[in-house]
Amino acid sequence: MKTIKVSVVTPDGPVYESDVEMVSTKAKTGELGILPGHVPMVAPLEIGVVRLKKDGKTEFVAVSGGFLEVRPEKVTVLAQSAEKAEDIDVERALKAKERAEQRMKQQKLEHIDFKRAELALRRAANRLNVAERKF
Amino acid sequence: MASLRDIKTRINSTKKTSQITKAMEMTSAAKWNRGVMNAKSFVPYMEKIQEVTASIAVGAGGVIHPMLTHRPVKKTGYIVITSDRGLAGAFNSNVIRRVHQTIQSRHKSNDEFAIIAIGRVGRDFFVKRGYNVVLDIIGINDQPSFQEIKDISSTTVGMFSDGTFDELYVYYSHYISAISQEVTEKKLLPLTDLAGSSHKLTSYEFEPNAEEILEVLLPQYAESLIYGALLDSKASEHAARMTAMRNATDNAHELIRGLTLSYNRARQAAITQEITEIVGGAAALE
Numbered sequence: 001m002k003t004i005k006v007s008v009v010t011p012d013g014p015v016y017e018s019d020v021e022m023v024s025t026k027a028k029t030g031e032l033g034i035l036p037g038h039v040p041m042v043a044p045l046e047i048g049v050v051r052l053k054k055d056g057k058t059e060f061v062a063v064s065g066g067f068l069e070v071r072p073e074k075v076t077v078l079a080q081s082a083e084k085a086e087d088i089d090v091e092r093a094l095k096a097k098e099r100a101e102q103r104m105k106q107q108k109l110e111h112i113d114f115k116r117a118e119l120a121l122r123r124a125a126n127r128l129n130v131a132e133r134k135f
Numbered sequence: 136m137a138s139l140r141d142i143k144t145r146i147n148s149t150k151k152t153s154q155i156t157k158a159m160e161m162t163s164a165a166k167w168n169r170g171v172m173n174a175k176s177f178v179p180y181m182e183k184i185q186e187v188t189a190s191i192a193v194g195a196g197g198v199i200h201p202m203l204t205h206r207p208v209k210k211t212g213y214i215v216i217t218s219d220r221g222l223a224g225a226f227n228s229n230v231i232r233r234v235h236q237t238i239q240s241r242h243k244s245n246d247e248f249a250i251i252a253i254g255r256v257g258r259d260f261f262v263k264r265g266y267n268v269v270l271d272i273i274g275i276n277d278q279p280s281f282q283e284i285k286d287i288s289s290t291t292v293g294m295f296s297d298g299t300f301d302e303l304y305v306y307y308s309h310y311i312s313a314i315s316q317e318v319t320e321k322k323l324l325p326l327t328d329l330a331g332s333s334h335k336l337t338s339y340e341f342e343p344n345a346e347e348i349l350e351v352l353l354p355q356y357a358e359s360l361i362y363g364a365l366l367d368s369k370a371s372e373h374a375a376r377m378t379a380m381r382n383a384t385d386n387a388h389e390l391i392r393g394l395t396l397s398y399n400r401a402r403q404a405a406i407t408q409e410i411t412e413i414v415g416g417a418a419a420l421e
Contacts, residue, residue, distance in 0.1 A: 012173075012176065028347075070339075078187070
């Protein structure tokens, strides 16, 4: 089966690098699946999971937003933070989730901190989901 | 001439100082190593995001985004990156001097600019002088993570978007090698030099369209520039501190050498005097 090179890069360094058969993820415009030979493309991503299919197995990487760039020879995911499912610190994510929930209770709906807390909550929930393979 | 005991005390205290500076040199060396590694692991991300941004901004021709266009400058923002602690040689003062001079030559009144200070030394300097410091962050880790400065960088970029500033510069010490760092001025926003910086442009399909992608991509790009500058500055800081502490240790050793020499001389003089006295005493008895 044809493969394509994929790398997930964050400001703290590369997180994932490998040849895979298919990349699928959720972009802002909807689910997106990339196979080798895809036309060059850029799409912003949702906070969610990137699924990488390889030798009949699927690996998961949690990303908090960012971009997907497709080139003829390579797919790159640029995210401000990303972790492989097995590297996720569940305890930390749980704590972050609690903190965000607390803050959301204190703030008013339109307040900027509320939106920030909401985003933090979504990131934490996403990490937990990916760590437990629930999506 | 100082007494034997005085010299001994000075030798001891200088020795203690040299032990401290030696220890500081070694901790800085370890931090410097990691700082350089952090700066290196950031490079792939920076290169990639720069490439994509340039491709889109240039390739999508005719796209107008506020972050890409010049506007009349009413207020300028300066991000000044210094360290939290001193004892790093000229590291902080170089950056501060450069910013201070630039501001003096470019602006006539305090309303024309605002300062965003990263690091305690820079903040204290500008606050003391009554400059307009709108935002400051201190106590950043020696190995800063992106999350740590996300708040300040996104606030800063937000201030450009909402018109608080019309242009934004960052000043930091660029790391060249362990013994040389250079104060660098970088124009962060508006992003005008994108086209020149890229070598190979790819034409992409956009999902959904170029404008909306730029909307998300440009702030992220500007934020990562700030983070990159911070990593660079951290590597410089530890290199500068390492060099400063090595010099201090060398100086202490030099001092100890000189002091030991005068100590021995004084000791010899005392012995000679004693012998002369004894000989003189014996001669008087004959």
